[in-house]
Amino acid sequence: MTTTRTRLVLGPLAGALAVLSLTACTSSNVSCSGGSCTASLSGEDASAEILGQSLAFAGTTDGRAELRVGDQSVSCSQGESVQAGPLSITCTSVTDDGIEVTASLS
Secondary structure (H helix, E strand, O other): OHHHHHHHHHHHHHHHHHHHHHHOEOOOOEEEEOOEEEEEEEOOOOEEEEOOEEEEEEEEEOOEEEEEEOOEEEEEEOOOEEEEOOEEEEEEEEEOOEEEEEEEEO
């Protein structure tokens, strides 16, 4: 009986997550595939909407990119992964004036 209830609850949830992942990328500098999105942000105040979260680039200092995700600030260097709210973010490329990140829901 528990298995039937679990299927009834998880079935619609899985469908909603699939729709969310397809519609979650609304910025031109974002591309999504499956449950993750890649964004390229360059220049001061560059931003994007990823998986329902606002992501903004705040600059680079000593090889570390400063990001604002919603109301939380995080920093990462190239290849590093960080947690910011509901997102798991990997900084795939960090330059003096930009960043490329891959993000997914945690």
